[in-house]
Amino acid sequence: MIQQYIDSGVLEAYVTGSASDTEVKELLRMKAEYPEVSVALQQLEADMEFLALNMAVTPPAHTWDKISDNIDEIMLRESRELQQFKQPEQQQEAPAASGPTYIEVEGASSHMRIHKAWRWVFAAVFVLGKIFLACAIYFYLENRQAQKQLIKLETEIKQLKR
Amino acid sequence: MNLREQLTYNEASLPSVKQAAQELYTNYGAMLLGYITEVVKDRPAAEGYLADVFSGLSTGDIYHIAGTADGSTYVRLQQYTRKKLVSFISTTDDCANVEIKGNRLIDLMNPEQQLVFCGLHYHGKTIGKLAGELNKTDEEIRQILKQSFNIIRSNRK
Known part of the structure; x- marks a missing residue:
């Protein structure tokens, strides 16, 4: 059965890149399961390398330099894009010729992050603020009432004196 | 350091990607140029495609091609090249008229x-x-x- 599979030509189709996705999945499973398939595949890959060596054409000497320049250019572009993504606007001033130099440490973000424990402090401050406000209103009204009564008493005393 | 050790997925690994690409080029550039020349039947164009293929190798591509000892690195590189060539050109109908000579x-x-x-x-x-x-x-x-x-x-x- 394994030999039949090997002889079917599926392995040759795989190494030439013409096997279907289903055939590739099946082949990888068979390769993992049966060493004979793995060995047959290695032989075919060696055949492909042998053919390629027979047809090899040495590239001109400058070809790698061109590729190297292209890769450098791509890397530089990607690096710039990455830099722009990370730090949109960060310019550094030239350091002074002498004396101490200062480093800008302020973050670009306008937000700040604090520890979660602070939420209880903020809640307590909010509740206390409400209590003080209620007290202030209460004593203000009390005071106003007292003032009115005082004025009323003074008026009555004046009337009695007459 | 072999190709697998060179390839790690981080920003600092970019120079090592170039080294890995150069190693692939040194080992398989001539074989691949022979293959591409047979596909396009035009030597200067083949050299251009060879440069495009190696210039376009990403970290993931190199990892897929050279990151495993299982199977042939050349065959994976050739399959990768074939896919790239299909996107570059569409000459898939001239086998009957063109002979492969010299092999x-x-x-x-x-x-x-x-x-x-x-x-x-x-x-x-x-x-x-x-x-x-x-x-x-x-x-x-x-x-x-x-x-x-x-x-x-x-x-x-």
Whole structure:
């Protein structure tokens, strides 16, 4: 059965890149399961390398330099894009010729992050603020009432004196 | 340091990607140029495509091609190149008119074997498409392809 599979030509189709996705999945499973398939595949890959060596054409000497320049250019572009993504606007001033130099440490973000424990402090401050406000209103009204009564008493005393 | 150790997915690894690409180029550049030349039948254009293929290798591509000791690195590089060439060009219909000259292995194949081998290997046709063109079954195409490989192997040993 394994030999039949090997002889079917599926392995040759795989190494030439013409096997279907289903055939590739099946082949990888068979390769993992049966060493004979793995060995047959290695032989075919060696055949492909042998053919390629027979047809090899040495590239001109400058070809790698061109590729190297292209890769450098791509890397530089990607690096710039990455830099722009990370730090949109960060310019550094030239350091002074002498004396101490200062480093800008302020973050670009306008937000700040604090520890979660602070939420209880903020809640307590909010509740206390409400209590003080209620007290202030209460004593203000009390005071106003007292003032009115005082004025009323003074008026009555004046009337009695007459 | 081998290719697998060089390849790690971080920003600092970019120079090592270039080293890995150079190692692939040194080992397989000539073999790949021979392959591309047969596909496009134009030496200067093939050199341009070779440069494009190696320039476009990403970390993931190199990891896929050279990051495992299992199987042939060249075959994976060639398959990657074939996919790239399909996106670059669309000359997948000229096997019948173009001969592959100057290679004794291909010369040993009969015209039918050459047609099948050329169509699948150099022009990226599917077995189904080729079977339709040659009025044969998929099974027959696979057997002709197998015969082509038998010729290559008999000359390798």
